[in-house]
Every structure is written in C-alpha cells, then in structure tokens.
Amino acid sequence: MKDYLNFTGKHVIITGGRRGLGRAMSIAFAERGAKVAVVAANPDGSEIMAELEKAGTPGLYYRCDLSKPEERDGLIDRIAADMDGKVDVLINNAGMQFNESIESCTLENWKTSESILLDAPYELSRQVIPYMKQANGGKIIMISSICSHREGGGNFSYGVMKAGVTSMARCMANSLAGYNINVNAIAPGIIRTDLTAACFEEHRYPNFIKKYPAKRLGEPEEIASAALFLASEMSSFINGHLLVVDGGFSGN
Numbered sequence: 001m002k003d004y005l006n007f008t009g010k011h012v013i014i015t016g017g018r019r020g021l022g023r024a025m026s027i028a029f030a031e032r033g034a035k036v037a038v039v040a041a042n043p044d045g046s047e048i049m050a051e052l053e054k055a056g057t058p059g060l061y062y063r064c065d066l067s068k069p070e071e072r073d074g075l076i077d078r079i080a081a082d083m084d085g086k087v088d089v090l091i092n093n094a095g096m097q098f099n100e101s102i103e104s105c106t107l108e109n110w111k112t113s114e115s116i117l118l119d120a121p122y123e124l125s126r127q128v129i130p131y132m133k134q135a136n137g138g139k140i141i142m143i144s145s146i147c148s149h150r151e152g153g154g155n156f157s158y159g160v161m162k163a164g165v166t167s168m169a170r171c172m173a174n175s176l177a178g179y180n181i182n183v184n185a186i187a188p189g190i191i192r193t194d195l196t197a198a199c200f201e202e203h204r205y206p207n208f209i210k211k212y213p214a215k216r217l218g219e220p221e222e223i224a225s226a227a228l229f230l231a232s233e234m235s236s237f238i239n240g241h242l243l244v245v246d247g248g249f250s251g252n
Contacts, residue, residue, distance in 0.1 A: 004232045008033030011083040012231070013076070013128070015039040015066060015120065016094030018048045020193035021143065024220030025091060025227045030055035032228070037079045039094070041065045066094050066120040067112055076127035087131045089231045092121035092165075093143040097158035097195070105156045117161035118168070125172060129181070137180035139231045142169045143223075144185040146246050162187075166242050173240030182239055184230045189246025191218040214247030 012029045016022040017038035026036045030052040036059040038048055045061030052059035060082055064071045080087050096116055098109045125140055132138030147159035148166045169185035176183055190199050190208060199208050199217060209215050226245050229235055244250050 004234045005032055005228055007231070010034045010088040011037070011080075011086045012089040012091070013037045013039065013079055013087055013124075014091045014093055015124065017091075018042055018045060020195065021188065021191060021220050021223045022091075022093045023048060023051070024224040025093065026059065027051055027055050028221070028224035028228055029089075029231075030057040030059060033057055034089075035059065035083060037062060037083060039064050039066070039075070039079075041094075067115045069115075069119070069123075072120055072123050074127075076124060076131070080131055085131070086135060087128050087138065088135070089139045089141070090124060090128045091141045091143065091227060091231075092124060094120060095143065095158075097155045099154050100156050101154065102156050110157050113157035113161050117158070118164050121165060121168065125168075125183075129176065132181045133179050138182075139235075140169075140172065140176075140181065140183040141227055141230050142166070142183070142185040144169070144187045144242060146187050146189050146244065146250055148187060148242075150250055169242070170240040177239045182230070182235060184235065184238055184241045184243065186223060186226050186230070187242050187244045187246065187250075188223050189218055189244075189249045191220055191223055193220060211252060212247045212249050213252055216247065218245065218247060 007029055012034045014022050014026050017026040018040035026038050029036050039062045043063045049061050064075055121142055142165045144166045145162040148162040166185050169183050173183040190196055192200055226243055
C-alpha cells in the first residue's frame with residue numbers, strides 16, 4: 001500500500017512556522033521526512049530548529065518580517081536556493097489580529113492586517129509558482145479562519161482579510177489547476193495557541209464549548225493533519241476548497 005503521508009524528499013515552506021499552528025505543521029512534516037523551511041519574524045529560531053531535528057529531519061530558518069514588502073521581496077528565491085531549487089509545498093500561515101470593531105479599527109491596523117494577511121500570501125504565492133511549474137506540480141495552502149465566513153466578534157480587519165484569503169485560494173486554484181498546482185485553504189475554529197490562551201482558561205472554556213458540537217476546542221495538531229492531507233497526493237483532485245476544521249461550529 002502506498003504511503004501517501006511520506007514526504008521524504010519534499011521541500012516545504014511554512015510562514016509563521018515557529019509557534020502555534022505553524023509549529024505543529026512544521027513538526028508534522030519533518031516527522032514525515034520533509035525538509036521544512038520555517039519563516040518567522042523572531043530572529044531566534046533555535047527552538048523550532050531543535051524540534052525539527054528531533055522530529056527526524058533538520059530544517060532551515062529564515063527571519064522575515066512579512067509586514068515589510070522589502071523583506072518579502074525575493075524570499076522564495078533565497079529559500080529555494082538552499083533547497084536544491086525546489087519547493088513542493090507553500091503554506092501561507094503567518095498571521096496576527098487586533099481586538100477591534102469597524103469603528104475602532106484604525107487605518108494603521110487595517111494596513112498592517114492587509115500587509116501580513118493578504119499581501120504576503122499573494123506575493124509569496126506568485127514567487128513560488130515558477131518553481132512549481134518547473135516541477136510540473138505543487139501545493140499551496142492558505143490558512144484562513146472561520147471568521148472568513150462567520151462573525152468572529154471583535155476582530156474586524158482580521159475577519160475581512162481572512163475572507164480575502166479564502167477567495168484568493170479559490171481564484172488562484174482556477175488558474176493554476178491546469179499546471180497540476182493545487183491551491184486550497186483551511187479554516188480553523190478556535191485552536192489552542194498563544195493567541196487563544198484566554199479561551200482555554202478554566203472559567204471561560206465551558207462557555208466557548210457550548211457553541212461547539214464536538215464539546216471541545218481544537219489542538220494545533222488537528223490543523224497539521226488537515227495540512228498534511230492537502231499537501232499529499234490524496235488531495236490531487238481538490239482545488240479551490242475551504243476545509244473547515246472547527247468541531248462542527250460553522251454548521252451549528
């Protein structure tokens with residue numbers, strides 16, 4: 001039987017791969033043999049590099065502030081040069097959010113959200129396409145959010161930009177499917193990360209899970225599992241899809 005989740009020899013780039021969802025995805029791919037290039041704003045990548053080596057496949061680390069166009073420029077070329085000129089999978093995961101409504105969202109917050117959540121995935125995807133065309137295929141995965149299609153409350157610019165990410169995946173897929181490049185998105189519900197720590201506090205957790213048919217919130221490894229599927233040959237005929245991973249919240 002073919003092992004569809006064996007990524008030995010594959011080259012994977014994960015933005016925001018140092019912590020949270022990105023960390024879980026980075027480790028999951030390394031455990032399955034992939035060479036993982038982690039992109040993150042923090043200059044210290046020693047911890048995630050040690051974890052990838054422990055997982056079985058040493059990785060690469062690139063410090064990059066994705067909010068700055070000059071740092072995004074040529075990023076994929078620099079990484080590909082260190083990975084034998086090949087990029088099989090790009091996961092646009094890096095993110096952030098402000099606690100705001102339409103009335104409290106400042107222009108500065110709006111532009112920061114736009115730069116990280118929309119401009120970076122757009123530019124990095126454009127940069128990686130020539131490598132995937134040359135290899136006759138590849139996978140681009142966008143990390144969106146349930147906020148892209150359901151009110152998240154208190155994160156206005158984040159929700160708007162994530163809706164754009166979902167649409168970007170669909171529109172990109174339409175033009176790239178003929179090159180054997182699959183573009184899809186994942187919409188996580190509330191997943192345990194540094195950003196969502198308050199949701200998991202003992203006095204708050206029961207109120208949150210009332211809205212979740214699964215009667216619990218999610219773990220980062222559950223998003224990593226979805227990413228492995230979309231990056232594998234098992235999803236070879238899936239294009240422009242939004243895979244919702246939210247314990248049934250969106251259908252409730």
